[in-house]
Amino acid sequence: MEMEIKKQKSISAAAKIIVQSRYTIALIGAGLSVESGIPTFRGAGGLWTKLGEPPNNGYENFLADPKAWWEQNLNSEVDPERTQFREAIEKAKPNPGHLALVNLEKLNILKHQITQNIDNLHHIAGSKNVTEIHGNRIKLRCVNCDMRWHRDEFDQIRLDWKQNLPPKCNTCLGIVKPDTVMFGEPIPFSTLNTCVNETRLADCILVIGTSATVYPAAGFPREVSSSGGKIIEINPEETPISEAATESIKGPTEDSLPKLVAEIKGIIGDDPTS
Numbered sequence: 001m002e003m004e005i006k007k008q009k010s011i012s013a014a015a016k017i018i019v020q021s022r023y024t025i026a027l028i029g030a031g032l033s034v035e036s037g038i039p040t041f042r043g044a045g046g047l048w049t050k051l052g053e054p055p056n057n058g059y060e061n062f063l064a065d066p067k068a069w070w071e072q073n074l075n076s077e078v079d080p081e082r083t084q085f086r087e088a089i090e091k092a093k094p095n096p097g098h099l100a101l102v103n104l105e106k107l108n109i110l111k112h113q114i115t116q117n118i119d120n121l122h123h124i125a126g127s128k129n130v131t132e133i134h135g136n137r138i139k140l141r142c143v144n145c146d147m148r149w150h151r152d153e154f155d156q157i158r159l160d161w162k163q164n165l166p167p168k169c170n171t172c173l174g175i176v177k178p179d180t181v182m183f184g185e186p187i188p189f190s191t192l193n194t195c196v197n198e199t200r201l202a203d204c205i206l207v208i209g210t211s212a213t214v215y216p217a218a219g220f221p222r223e224v225s226s227s228g229g230k231i232i233e234i235n236p237e238e239t240p241i242s243e244a245a246t247e248s249i250k251g252p253t254e255d256s257l258p259k260l261v262a263e264i265k266g267i268i269g270d271d272p273t274s
Contacts, residue, residue, distance in 0.1 A: 007251055008259075014232045014247040015263035018109060021204035021230065026101065027220050028115040028122075029210020031235060035254040036092040038119055039085065059185035063143070066166035066175050073178075089137060094125035097208070100257035102126045109264060112198040116210060116217055118180045131194045133187060133217055135180035140167070144174025146188050187216065195220065203229040209253050211239035234260070 018024050030038070062069045102125050104110035113130045115122055118137045122130045135141070141148045147169055154167065154176070167176040181187055195216070199205075205224040212218040221231050225244055233245040234256050242248050249256045 003250075007249060007256070010247050010249045011256065011260050011263050014249060015260060015267060017230050017232060017246060018204060018206075018260075019264060019267050023111050023201045024104075024109060024204040024206065025112045025114065025198050025202045025224075026110060026206040026208055027210060027212065027217060028101075028113060028117060028208045029212075030117060031209020032095075032097050032253050033092065033117050033119050033121060034209070035095045035097060035252060036119075036121060038088050038092050056183050058183040062177060062182060063175070066177070070165040070167070086137075089119050092119060092121060094121045095254045097253040097257040098122060098125035098127070100261045101208075103261045104264070105129060107261075107264070107268070109268075110206075111201070114195050114198065114217065114220060116214070131191060131198070132179075133181075133191060133195055135178070137178070137180055139179035140176050141179040141188070142169035142172065142174045142176050145169060145172045146190065147171050148179060192216065199223050200227075203227075205229065205231055207231060207233045207235070207241055207245070208257070209235060211235070212241045213239075 098121050101110060101113060101122070105113075105127055111129065113122060113127060115130060115132055116134050118132065118134050120136055120138050122132075138151055139148050140151055140154050168174065169176055199220045200223075202224050205221050207221050210217070212221050221241055222244065225231050230246040231241065231244055233239065233241055233248040234251075234253055235242075235248070236250060236252055249260070
């Protein structure tokens with residue numbers, strides 16, 4: 001009971017900060033998607049916890065032999081653990097935490113979301129203003145011109161992959177890879193530029209389901225704070241960002257975020273202009 005009272009006080013305080021803020025953004029990590037049945041990469045039972053961290057030169061290896069990379073990637077028997085992980089993502093649905101973020105966006109409270117997740121659940125839920133800093137699993141991207149396609153729109157990938165790899169861009173003939181950012185791969189400039197610009201605008205940042213330890217994303221909350229803005233953390237556990245947070249709401253995001261939205265609506269009503 002005492003913990004619930006403390007949590008409600010944090011939610012109430014956070015709601016007031018958000019309502020009083022001029023430009024609120026969110027940085028979102030794997031903790032939000034755990035509640036949709038997607039395991040984390042590094043947490044208990046996570047993919048990399050089981051298999052070990054991927055090599056830091058993953059992108060370099062891809063560029064050295066993209067045909068071999070695609071052959072392995074498209075063969076579900078090569079890596080059963082990764083296949084199971086992909087199947088979990090395929091089955092996942094947005095949870096109440098995702099829907100709460102949609103509500104905050106519709107209220108014109110949440111201006112932008114920077115997500116580290118690749119699962120596409122923000123879009124499925126209905127969010128509009130989202131930057132996927134690590135890419136999107138349902139898209140492909142040209143390494144040369146940054147052109148993107150939905151996998152289903154890219155005809156060549158549906159052909160006999162043994163005879164048509166690596167896939168080539170139909171605009172510049174560059175090599176095509178999954179949109180998700182590999183280890184050692186630079187984040188596309190346009191993506192990073194959007195994240196930086198949104199962070200500079202923000203005077204409040206919600207740090208949701210992430211410890212914010214992986215850069216460059218980890219730098220965004222600290223930049224907001226160093227500019228005089230507020231950090232509101234929503235996470236079940238203490239993290240390295242907790243000490244810097246103005247308010248820290250402990251508990252599952254699928255529970256905390258809807259309660260935060262309800263508190264905000266209680267302050268402003270359903271009409272954010274009232």
